[in-house]
Amino acid sequence: MGRRPILGAIALATAVTLSAAACGSSGDDTSSSGKKTITIGFQGVLSGDNQQLGLNALYGVKTAIAEVNADASYPFELKLVESDDAGSPDQGPTAAQKLIDNKKVVAVVGPMFSGATKASEPAYSQAGLLSVSPSATNPALTTLGFTSFYRVIAPDTVQGKAAADYLADVLKAKKVYSLDDKSEYGTGLSGALEPELKAKGIEVIHDGINPTKDYQSEATKIIAAKPDVLYYSGYYAELALLTKALKDKGFTGKIASGDGSNDPQYVAQAGATAAEGVYLTCPCGDANSDPKAAAFVESFKKVNNGAKPGTYSGEAYDATKALATVFKQLGDDVNRESVLKAFPGVNYAGITKTVSFESNGEVKGSNVYVYQVKNGAITVLGNIADLIKA
Amino acid sequence: MGFFDQFWQLTIDGLMVGSLYAVIALGYTLVYGVLQLINFAHSEVFMLGSFGGLFAARALLPDGGVPGGFQSVYLVAVGLAVGALCGALAAFTLERVAYRPLRRRSAPRLAYLISAIGASLFAVNLAGKEFGRQNVDLPDLFHNDTVFTLFGADVSTQSLVIFAVAIAMLVGLDRLVAGTRLGQGIRAVAQDADTAVLMGVNVERIIIVTFVVGGLLAGAGGFLYAMTFNASYSMGFVPGVKAFTAAVLGGIGNVRGAMLGGLLLGLVESYGGYLFQASYKDVIAFLVLVAILMIRPSGLLGERLGRAA
Structure with a gap:
């Protein structure tokens, strides 16, 4: 498909403006409930021909965030910043930079498509910002020396x-x-x-x-x-x-x-x-027919106006929940560096699989x-x- | 799986797609002939017509199963008509909003180009917002059976419908330009707008009619395209570029040239896609374009709309 250079230029200009706005804003770090706020980012396919896959994942992230924020056992609230890469390698680095420039973002769920991931990951690695992809399955991604890349889905x-x-x-x-x-x-x-x-x-x-x-x-x-x-x-x-x-x-x-x-x-x-x-x-189970995931499906529909979970929804949910688990373990010391260091050791029983990693960033055991x-x-x-x- | 075993099948595929290119190419060629202006927003006229026809046909489509017989004819006819109307309306609005104010101020050529790109971006994003950024499918309006076999190649109802409608529109337009009073006016403006005014031709009216006719064709072509593939907010770009290529190939400003260029481009793409790796399809098509333009810089049939076709 032909991508219009002119559309790209406008997207770039918009992204630059948005990230500038994000840098300029200085909100307080405590929420109304008095809990500390931790910000995570989401990078994915939020426009274009394959937008549905991006929405599936985004809704999964939102479901996890809603659950965490409603749960008193978490001593913090999660806040989400979205960044759209349209699934395209061209727009990946800009989308990643938007999240990197937002100093409050301590970890990212995404990127989603393999091409966009390959293009974005050098920036994340350089910035030391952890990214957990729910869906990028290209086998080579874990062999390219990215220090920031983990995925909760089996490679191709x-x-x-x-x-x-x-x-x-x-x-x-x-x-x-x-x-x-x-x-x-x-x-x-x-x-x-x-x-x-x-x-x-x-x-x-x-x-x-x-x-x-x-x-x-x-x-x-x-x-x-x-x-x-x-x-x-x-x-x-x-x-x-x-x-x-x-x-x-x-x-x-x-x-x-x-x-x-x-x-x-x-x-x-x-x-x-x-x-x-x-x-x-x-390499993904069907949440809608899995009895173990019934609670997830319920909560997903409630958060997302009745939408049903789709491909990558469960993975994105697990990635977010795994991050929340790590934040909880870290207590007061949640920053990019500490999260990146602690995440490889996570062991979280999710709905798609138990999230734990090999040393190269691949998730263990997958069906x-x-x-x-x-x-x-x-x-x-x-x-x-x-x-x-x- | 030799090429010659599939030759006729590929020819039929190529003619089907090529006739769609030709229908869109006419819009470029007509406007260029009259105004010496490349209407880069034409691809969005095509897209809007496509959605119009698609929604009309979907609204009338009964539940369950593929309709047949008279109902199919009716649905296709309504889709074509609504598609053409939406295309005409879009082209008319485009002329009013994006071009006429510039013409009134005798703006330089480049200003039209910028205005066209702006209008195109606006239309694409409006469509994306209103119709969603997913592809929208048009369910089958008829049973797509093989009607007859030509040298061992299947000719389906769909390719027959598309080819017949496209050819009918092409011939109709050719007659309109060559044989009617309106066509005479169009040719007069194309030849020499200033003299045409002196001879009592209403140039403004001719320009509007040119846009509307181009829009009618593009809209109906858009419906045929949606019937074959699907519709999406960004669908206009690629066929738009292809149709523009077809127009240049045949000689821009030349009605018969656009038809010839469209069919030729469709055929070259179809053969090229089979003979080489599929992704080289466009490369081959454009290589042919470059080669032809090197030999005949003004296209196969030369670039005069003014010359009676």
């Missing part, structure tokens, strides 16, 4: 392997067409999936296509290749268009994709008929689930590790 190597297992053992695919959107996230996921498939003796055809609206000739190409399964590594807005183009042309193979497409907006944009039967893998669109709704089929045994 884990998802790629599980997806390969599922395509081979459950869907019995002999030939897979692996298409990615050439983004940091898409190439990371397809790069993790393809060697696993080949290792299982499956024929793999690879292609990459930048996000566009017109998937007609790509669909013709895919159909001509006659794959059993098409696996798309990219986000829902594009998968929706690709699905429509494929179904219009009578594609009879199966369609599968990853966590970036696992959102009800996918079904809304592709149309329920076209999306029916599509498989979606995700990959597979979902399917059934009657227009994304329905969980189960944990891939269990499904391939059956």
Whole structure:
């Protein structure tokens, strides 16, 4: 998709103005209830084609904050500063700088998309500001020497392997067409999936296509290749268009994709008929159907005007709650330095997983689930590790 | 999966998208022919028309299942009509607000360009605010079956509808410009506005009509586009650039050139996307543009709207 340089310039100007305003303001640090206020930041996709994923996460953060602020056992109240990077690597550093320049921000939930994360993290590392991503899954992110980067979601190597297992053992695919959107996230996921498939003796055809609206000739190409399964590594807005183009042309193979497409907006944009039967893998559990997360779903709906949790909501909630746990342990000594030092040692039993980290910033132990669109709704089929045994 | 096995399928895909480019390209070409002005806000006229048609068709769409028969024809017709009206209204407003005040003051060329970019940004962000920043899907208005097979390639209802409507609009416009009194006026203003005034042509009226006709086409084209892909607040930019390219390719200011340019661009993109990695599609399309402009700097058919087509 063409991004307009002029829009970028205006976004930049706005961001500069906003961050200047943030620097200039000097509020008091105690809230009305007499508790100390701790400010955290959120950097994510709050505009653009894939905005829904950003809202999912933002609402998760807000839910956690509302719970913490209502809970007397926390000796502080949390305050949130939002920063929009539109999911774009170009806008990542500016969005990060806005939070870095706000001296009250002691930790950040985000960034969300892998490309934006890669572009933003050098600034966070330099500023010594902790960032906990709910969703950036590109495997390389923890190997680039960022001292500020942690994530509460498994990298795509884990998802790629599980997806390969599922395509081979459950869907019995002999030939897979692996298409990615050439983004940091898409190439990371397809790069993790393809060697696993080949290792299982499956024929793999690879292609990459930048996000566009017109998937007609790509669909013709895919159909001509006659794959059993098409696996798309990219986000829902594009998968929706690709699905429509494929179904219009009578594609009879199966369609599968990853966590970036696992959102009800996918079904809304592709149309329920076209999306029916599509498989979606995700290193994320479904809060809406998990009995252990019922309390979370309740509180999420209450805080966010009835909105239901979506992909990354649970992860963003866990990231925020894990931060709050660390703040509580630190007592009076909450600042950027102390938080960055203490966070790797966190051990918080969240709703998606227990949040604790390997030394490289990867979260320990994570499951990959597979979902399917059934009657227009994304329905969980189960944990891939269990499904391939059956 | 050889290229020649898929040649006809790709040709049909290319003609479908190309005819959409052509319909939008006409708006650029008409305004350029009359005013020697590139209307960069035309892509937003297209976007607003698209939303208008989409919402109208969605409002009338019955619940459950894909409509068929007469109902489908009715829905498509309403969508096209409302899309065209919204496009015309947007173009009319644009001319009134962004261009006419400048013309009254005999502003330099560059001022129009800035005004167009401003109007475009305003329209994009207004649409983003009003219609949301998500893609909006238009449910199927008819069963998209294969109507017939051409050299082994499937021709779907959808590509047939789009191609037929687009060609009808293109031919209609060609006749309008070449064969009616209004067209005579348009050509007169394009050739020499000052002399046209002396001959009793109402230039202001011709300019408004030019914008409105361009808007009608872009709006209807926007509805066809939403039917094939989807609509979003930022949808105008890419097809806008492509259509502008098509207009230049055919010779800007030339109605038949825009049609030829649009269809050619669609075909080149479709073949290129198949032969090379999909992402090189645009690169190939623009390489062709550069190559053609090097040989024929004023486009394939030259740049005169004034010359009777």
